[in-house]
Each structure stands twice: as structure tokens, then as C-alpha cells.
Amino acid sequence: METTGFSSPRPDAFPAGLRVLVVDDDPTWLKILEKMLKKCSYEVTTCNLAREALHLLRERKDGFDIVISDVNMPDMDGFKLLEHVGLEMDLPVIMMSVDGETSRVMKGVQHGACDYLLKPIRMKELRNIWQHVFRKRIHEVRDIESHEGLEEIQMMRNCMEQSDDGYLFCGADLITGKKRKDVDYKQDDRQCSDPSSVKKARVVWTFDLHQKFVKAVNQFGLDKVGPKKILDLMGVPWLTRENVASHLQKYRLYLSRLQKGNELKSSFGGMKPSDFSSKDTAGNVCLHNSSTAPQNNVANGSYVVCGNKIPIKNVDSKICGEDMKIASVQMAESKEELIGVITDPQKSSNSGTSLNHSFGQIGSDVRYEPKIPAQFSWTEVPPVQFKQEPKPHFQSQSWSAEVRPVQFKQELKPHFQSENSFSHLPLCRNHIQVDCTEPILSHHPIPSTNEKDKRADIRPNCSKSRSKGIGIVNPVESKAELFSVQSKSHLPVCQEYEPIPCSIWNTKNHSLEQILLNDIDSSQRSLILGTGSGFRLWDEELQGYSPQGDFHPQNAGFENIESFAYSNQELIADIPPLLYDSWNFDFGNPSEATEYPVMDQGLFIA
DNA sequence: AAGGTAATAT
DNA sequence: GATATTACCT
Numbered sequence: 207m208e209t210t211g212f213s214s215p216r217p218d219a220f221p222a223g224l225r226v227l228v229v230d231d232d233p234t235w236l237k238i239l240e241k242m243l244k245k246c247s248y249e250v251t252t253c254n255l256a257r258e259a260l261h262l263l264r265e266r267k268d269g270f271d272i273v274i275s276d277v278n279m280p281d282m283d284g285f286k287l288l289e290h291v292g293l294e295m296d297l298p299v300i301m302m303s304v305d306g307e308t309s310r311v312m313k314g315v316q317h318g319a320c321d322y323l324l325k326p327i328r329m330k331e332l333r334n335i336w337q338h339v340f341r342k343r344i345h346e347v348r349d350i351e352s353h354e355g356l357e358e359i360q361m362m363r364n365c366m367e368q369s370d371d372g373y374l375f376c377g378a379d380l381i382t383g384k385k386r387k388d389v390d391y392k393q394d395d396r397q398c399s400d401p402s403s404v405k406k407a408r409v410v411w412t413f414d415l416h417q418k419f420v421k422a423v424n425q426f427g428l429d430k431v432g433p434k435k436i437l438d439l440m441g442v443p444w445l446t447r448e449n450v451a452s453h454l455q456k457y458r459l460y461l462s463r464l465q466k467g468n469e470l471k472s473s474f475g476g477m478k479p480s481d482f483s484s485k486d487t488a489g490n491v492c493l494h495n496s497s498t499a500p501q502n503n504v505a506n507g508s509y510v511v512c513g514n515k516i517p518i519k520n521v522d523s524k525i526c527g528e529d530m531k532i533a534s535v536q537m538a539e540s541k542e543e544l545i546g547v548i549t550d551p552q553k554s555s556n557s558g559t560s561l562n563h564s565f566g567q568i569g570s571d572v573r574y575e576p577k578i579p580a581q582f583s584w585t586e587v588p589p590v591q592f593k594q595e596p597k598p599h600f601q602s603q604s605w606s607a608e609v610r611p612v613q614f615k616q617e618l619k620p621h622f623q624s625e626n627s628f629s630h631l632p633l634c635r636n637h638i639q640v641d642c643t644e645p646i647l648s649h650h651p652i653p654s655t656n657e658k659d660k661r662a663d664i665r666p667n668c669s670k671s672r673s674k675g676i677g678i679v680n681p682v683e684s685k686a687e688l689f690s691v692q693s694k695s696h697l698p699v700c701q702e703y704e705p706i707p708c709s710i711w712n713t714k715n716h717s718l719e720q721i722l723l724n725d726i727d728s729s730q731r732s733l734i735l736g737t738g739s740g741f742r743l744w745d746e747e748l749q750g751y752s753p754q755g756d757f758h759p760q761n762a763g764f765e766n767i768e769s770f771a772y773s774n775q776e777l778i779a780d781i782p783p784l785l786y787d788s789w790n791f792d793f794g795n796p797s798e799a800t801e802y803p804v805m806d807q808g809l810f811i812a
Numbered sequence: 813a814a815g816g817t818a819a820t821a822t
Numbered sequence: 823g824a825t826a827t828t829a830c831c832t
Contacts, residue, residue, distance in 0.1 A: 408822085408826065432815055451815070452826055459825095814832100821827070 221336035222247035229259040229275040229287065230302075239274065239327065246333050256282035260290055263297070270297060271339045274323075277303035277310065285317045292318040298338035302327060409449045418442065419453060428458070 226248045230236045236252045243250045251270065253259040256279045263270060273291055277284035288299050301314040302323040311322045320338040323331050411419070422439035423431050433451035440450070 411826090434814060447814075448827070452828090455816080456825065816832080817830085819827100819829075822825085 221339075224248040224336050224339060225269065225271045226250050226335070227259060227262065227270045227273045228252045229256055229273065229279070229284075230254060231256075231276065231279045231281075235276070235325065239332075242327070242329055242332050243274075245329065248332075248336075255279070256284065256287040260287060263291060263295055267295065270295075272298045272300065272335055274300045274302060274335070277301050277314065285313060288314065288317045288319055296342075298342050300335060300338065409445065409453075411453055415440075415442065415445075416453075419450070419457070423454070423457070428461070 224246075226243050228236060228239045228243065228250060230239065230252075231254050233254060236254055240250045240252050251262070253262060256275070259273070259275065260282075263273070273287075275284050275287050275291075279287075284301055284303075288301060291297050291299050298320040299318065300321040300323055301311075301319040302325055303310060304325045306322075306324045314322045320341075321335070409415075418440045419436060422436040425431075425439060426435055431454070433447045433454055436454065437445060437447050437450045
């Protein structure tokens with residue numbers, strides 16, 4: 207669908223590259239706006255005179271997508287400019303001024319302003335200005351495909367709003383709507399003919415969203431909390447109480463199952479702590495390996511959506527959905543198995559207990575507490591999120607969740623679709639970091655010698671090459687740097703910020719549950735393998751791509767993470783001290799498997 | 813109106 | 823078969 211494409215130089219990067227003309231007589235504001243807009247990865251042209259702006263606009267017809275103009279300008283009234291632009295170029299114009307006097311705003315709107323912003327203007331407002339461009343395009347083709355455009359804009363808005371960074375990384379499919387037509391053709395036929403019958407958006411509970419949810423729940427306590435409270439606390443505007451209620455229901459159900467599972471296990475004799483523990487160098491019994499395991503599974507698996515069997519080209523949303531479910535289900539099961547192991551209910555019911563403790567704490571005292579404390583808090587922040595956190599943390603600003611109108615099921619899915627068995631993170635750059643760090647974190651502690659052979663058998667599907675650019679991540683300057691740090695040094699081929707694939711567990715063949723129940727040793731091996739497998743891919747690829755050919759996988763995690771961390775102060779600043787400490791701590795113990803808290807991945811889809 | 817639960821849809 | 827949505831009851 208051509209409807210959305212403004213003439214961005216990079217149509218795949220919508221709305222990056224939106225060409226904005228800013229008109230303001232105040233150079234300071236001009237500068238500020240320019241900076242902000244550029245941060246949105248828009249292409250900015252500034253102009254301090256209205257006449258000059260008009261001149262520019264006339265000169266470069268079709269050279270801009272949108273105009274932002276101050277109202278008060280000495281040489282020409284902003285409204286006048288607005289009029290001219292509206293008449294001559296038919297570009298969306300956003301007016302702005304310091305005062306928000308209703309009459310002025312009204313005047314602006316009456317003159318055809320598509321928006322009226324009050325100074326100081328916030329990033330949030332600027333991020334979304336693309337919508338005006340988009341809307342205009344939609345109106346242009348409305349006669350033909352009205353509803354589609356509206357839905358898409360809604361979708362895009364959702365996408366946008368959920369990204370605090372404000373970049374849209376939905377990939378070309380979203381813009382073109384191509385996939386959607388292909389895949390949801392039937393539904394279109396059935397329902398889309400009547401725009402009013404647009405089905406309610408379906409919330410996909412992503413990690414971030416779930417994270418928010420859990421935080422909210424924990425503030426009240428599981429038993430006292432209600433959907434409304436959670437909703438309010440979460441502060442996700444588009445989320446409805448029903449959504450939350452539904453999720454809460456699922457969450458509670460999950461916890462009760464968890465409880466049951468633990469009961470069952472304890473009555474069966476369960477798994478002894480020693481089954482899971484391994485000794486670290488100091489001779490302390492540690493959870494490390496065992497806890498690493500689920501995490502890896504979890505971490506990697508959480509991003510697994512489509513199985514390996516679905517070529518991306520003709521992904522079937524249904525199948526994909528199923529696979530996603532399977533994946534998350536199995537992960538949930540795995541977690542069930544493991545939660546009892548690494549969670550110390552006593553502790554976790556007190557906030558602030560880190561799961562990153564050695565087994566010494568739990569040790570032989572580990573109780574497979576059949577009762578899960580009301581405030582059962584495997585996701586308790588921040589300590590418990592410790593290893594979990596790097597993922598959401600770096601992405602927390604990006605995609606919290608998606609709302610996808612049913613008809614669009616497919617388009618948004620591409621985020622989660624992979625044509626091979628690798629997890630393919632949503633195509634936003636933030637995830638890249640996640641994706642890269644995750645396997646690395648878990649990997650680095652493990653000696654590489656035995657790994658290769660071990661890895662080989664656990665990774666049945668990982669030898670395939672990554673899927674190529676289902677949607678290309680916007681290489682948005684600032685934060686993309688995070689990734690480019692490593693991509694430059696190790697992944698010249700991955701310029702497009704393609705997510706490094708985490709290999710995943712083939713959840714079907716290697717259900718953690720099975721592994722853990724049947725053969726703990728092999729589970730540990732598998733875990734390691736699981737971790738390593740993700741890595742192996744790296745390894746393979748990196749070695750393949752590395753011009754120097756001297757890439758050392760076992761160091762990569764470190765290097766990358768370090769460079770990643772240190773190369774971005776902003777990001778570091780974002781990390782709660784506690785977390786960051788833990789993080790560092792981890793680095794300080796390269797020989798130990800990183801410990802991850804178990805977290806339910808079945809409750810969110812990533 | 814809001815929460816909980818269960819049926820239904822996906 | 824699991825989960826999201828919806829309907830319905832409290």
C-alpha cells in the first residue's frame with residue numbers, strides 16, 4: 207500500500223527520515239527543535255523567517271513532509287504562513303506558541319493547522335508528528351481503502367506510543383500493509399468492509415508490559431490488587447481495564463498452577479537441590495548452572511515465536527501464533543519446574559531479596575514451599591530482575607506491548623517471526639542489544655573447550671542462517687550506536703542492525719521440563735549448550751564475518767557488553783544502581799555461570 | 813462501576 | 823491446548 211509513504215529516503219525506516227521544516231524566529235527554539243526532531247530521526251530543515259520558509263517550500267516542492275511553525279513571527283504571521291502552505295502545498299502544518307490561549311489555538315486550527323503545540327514542546331509530541339503526514343496520506347486514498355489506513359495509523363500510533371524513544375521500527379510491512387493483505391485477506395473481506403466493526407485490538411503482553419504489570423501488582427499485593435489499580439499504576443494509556451483483568455486472571459492462574467506444580471513436585475520427592483546445584487570454584491553450592499538454564503531457555507525462547515518451519519515469506523499468522531504459544535507454554539512449564547529451585551519463597555516474599563544469592567543461602571534448606579506467598583515475587587524488582595533486567599532494561603523504552611487489531615494480526619507479528627528457529631527480536635534496535643547481550647551474558651562463564659561438541663547436539667536447528675530483514679531495524683543514530691559498537695568490530699555484515707539471533711531451544715525437542723526431570727546433568731549441559739548455542743551462532747557467524755578472523759567467542763560477551771555499557775553513559779544512567787552493580791558483579795566473575803532469576807515468560811510474549 | 817469467573821473466540 | 827476477549831454475575 208502506498209498510502210503511508212512520505213518520500214522518506216528510507217521507506218523501510220518509517221517514520222525516520224520524515225522531512226520536517228521548522229519555522230521559528232527564535233533561534234534558540236529553532237535549535238532545540240532541530241535537535242529534538244533529529245533525535246526522532248527526522249530530517250530537519252530550520253528557518254527563522256516565515257517568508258523564507260515559504261520560499262523554501264515553494265522552491266522545494268515535495269521537499270518536505272510537514273511544517274512546524276511558530277505563531278508569532280515578525281516578518282509574517284504564522285497563521286498567514288499556515289494559510290499559504292495549506293493552499294499551495296497542502297502540507298500538514300503544526301503550529302506552536304508559548305501561550306495556549308484558546309482563541310489562538312482555534313485560529314490555528316481554523317486556518318488548517320493539523321496540530322497546535324504549546325511551548326515548551328516535549329519530545330513526546332514531536333515523536334508523533336508523523337501521524338499528521340500519515341493521516342493526510344490516508345485521507346488521500348480514503349475512497350479506496352479507508353479503514354485500512356485508519357487502522358494502520360492506529361497501529362502505528364500504538365507502536366509509537368509504546369516506544370519511549372519514539373522510533374517506529376515496525377518495518378516495511380507495516381507501512382506497505384502488504385503482508386496484511388496477503389495474510390488476513392479473509393478477515394479483511396469479512397470484517398473490514400465496515401470500519402465500525404473493527405475488532406478490538408488484541409493486546410500482546412510483551413515482556414515490558416508484563417513487567418509493568420508485575421510491578422503494579424507487587425505494589426498492592428496480589429491479593430489486594432485489582433485490574434483498575436494495576437491499570438492506573440501501569441500508566442499505559444491504551445490498555446483497558448479488561449486487558450489488565452484478563453492478564454491478571456492469567457497471572458493468577460499461572461501462579462496457582464505454579465503452586466500446584468510445586469506441590470506435586472514436593473510430594474513426588476521433587477528434585478533435590480543438589481540435583482540442580484553445582485559447585486563453584488569456592489566450593490559453594492551454587493544455583494548458577496541450574497538457574498542459568500531456565501533463563502537461557504527463557505531468555506532465548508521468549509523471543510521465539512514461529513517455529514523453524516515457517517518460511518517468513520509466507521508466514522501464516524495462525525501457525526505462527528500457535529508456535530508462539532507452544533513456545534511460551536513450554537517455557538512456562540520449564541519455569542514451573544525451576545521456580546521451586548531457585549526461588550526462596552521466604553526471601554522473595556520480602557522485597558529486596560536477590561535471587562542472585564549462592565545456594566548457601568538456600569542450600570539444603572531449600573524448601574519447595576508448596577504455598578506460594580501471596581506476594582510471590584519472582585519478578586520482584588529490582589534484585590530479582592537482575593538478570594532478567596538487562597533485556598527489558600535496555601528495551602524498556604521501546605516496545606512495551608503491541609495492540610494489534612485482529613485484522614492486522616499479521617503485520618505486527620513480523621516482529622516476532624523468524625524464518626528459522628532463531629529468535630528474532632522485534633525489529634527495533636533496542637532489542638538488538640538485548641538479543642546480543644543475553645546469550646553472551648549467559649555464555650561467557652562457560653569454558654569454551656567442551657562447549658562446541660556439547661552445543662552441537664542441542665541446537666538442532668541453529669545452523670541455518672538468520673532470516674534476513676523481515677523488517678529492518680531502524681538504525682537510529684543515537685542508540686543504534688550501542689549495537690554498532692559491536693557490529694562494527696565484529697559484525698560487518700550485520701550493518702542493518704539485524705538482531706543477532708539468539709539461538710533458541712527447540713522447545714519441542716528440548717523441553718526444559720523433560721531435561722530437568724530426566725537428566726539433570728544433561729540439563730546442565732544442555733543449558734550450557736543452550737546458552738552456547740546462541741553463541742555458537744555468533745561464533746560461526748562472527749568468525750565467518752570477522753575480517754580479522756580472530757574472534758574469540760568466549761570473550762565476546764564481555765567485550766560486547768562492556769563496550770556496550772561503557773559506550774553509552776546514557777544507558778548506564780538508566781540502569782538502577784543496584785542492577786548495575788549486579789551487572790558489574792557478574793563481570794567480575796567471568797568464570798561463573800551467570801545466574802538468572804526465573805521469570806515467567808508464559809505471561810508475556812516477546 | 814469494578815472485580816471475578818467462565819464461556820467463547822482466536 | 824493456551825490465551826485473549828467477552829459475557830455475565832456479584
